[in-house]
Amino acid sequence: MAHVLTVNGKTPQIGERVFLAPTAAITGDVIMEKDSSAFYGVSARGDIDQIIVGEGTNLQDNVVLHTEHGDPCILGKGVSVGHSAVVHGARVGDRSLIGMSATVLNGAVIGEECLIAGGAVVLEGTEVPPRSLVAGVPAKVRRELTEEEIAHIRENGERYLGYKDLHIDAIQ
Numbered sequence: 001m002a003h004v005l006t007v008n009g010k011t012p013q014i015g016e017r018v019f020l021a022p023t024a025a026i027t028g029d030v031i032m033e034k035d036s037s038a039f040y041g042v043s044a045r046g047d048i049d050q051i052i053v054g055e056g057t058n059l060q061d062n063v064v065l066h067t068e069h070g071d072p073c074i075l076g077k078g079v080s081v082g083h084s085a086v087v088h089g090a091r092v093g094d095r096s097l098i099g100m101s102a103t104v105l106n107g108a109v110i111g112e113e114c115l116i117a118g119g120a121v122v123l124e125g126t127e128v129p130p131r132s133l134v135a136g137v138p139a140k141v142r143r144e145l146t147e148e149e150i151a152h153i154r155e156n157g158e159r160y161l162g163y164k165d166l167h168i169d170a171i172q
Contacts, residue, residue, distance in 0.1 A: 002026060002038070007047045015055075019164040022171070030065075033057070033077075037164040046073075049089070054079060058160035060100075063087075071106040078157045082118065090122070093130065097153045102139075110134075113150050 002020035004012050007028035015034035020026060024038040028046035033055040038044060041062040044051050049067035053059065054077040062084040065073045071089030075081065079092050082100035089106035092098065096110055099118035104110065108122045111130035116122060120139040128134055131150065132141045145153075 010046060012044075012046070017165075017168065019168050019171075021167070024059075035161060035164065037160065037167075038063075039167075044073075049073070054094070056157060056161060057081070058157065058164065060085075060160075068106045076112070078154070080153070080156050080160060095150075095154060095157065097156060113145065113153065115145055115149060115153060 001022055003025040005027040010029035012026045012030040014032045017035050018032045019037040021040040023040045024042040026044045030044045030046040030051045032053045035056045036053045038059045039061045042059045044065040048069055050072040051065050052074045054075050056077055057075050057079040059081050060083045063081045064086045066088050067073050068089040073087055073089055074091045076092060076094035078095040080097045082098055084101045085098045086103045090104040090108040092110045093112035096114040098116045101118055102116045102120045104122040105124045107125040110128045113131045114128055115133050117135035120135050121137045122139045131145045133143050133145050135142050
């Protein structure tokens with residue numbers, strides 16, 4: 001069973017049909033909205049400020065979500081956060097994809113339907129317009145995404161809804 005802990009008097013709120021892997025740690029002021037998922041090794045640590053994981057959003061293996069005072073971590077609906085990515089005190093718009101091992105730092109605002117490439121480091125306070133491809137260290141907007149790329153991001157999120165249900169069934 002996942003570690004769901006009350007910290008600083010705040011207890012995580014877990015919505016309907018949420019998958020929490022047995023090795024996930026969801027602590028403090030965290031909201032996991034319906035149909036979201038936290039796969040193996042995820043840490044969502046809401047001990048400083050609030051974390052919101054939007055409806056249908058997936059946190060893949062070893063993702064870390066954390067905050068800073070005044071910088072909550074807010075993920076919109078249908079977001080995919082790739083394996084070993086870190087989102088720290090940032091906002092991510094609906095249907096965006098944060099690539100594997102990417103890092104998004106305090107105060108960054110990622111628009112809707114963006115792709116943050118694997119390994120990218122989005123610096124503090126960066127604002128990314130909707131439908132952008134962002135890559136590099138430090139990360140920069142490279143170009144606008146194509147309709148095909150946006151469709152691929154949506155398909156990834158939909159696949160993870162299926163994986164979530166598969167793992168819920170396996171645990172029951």
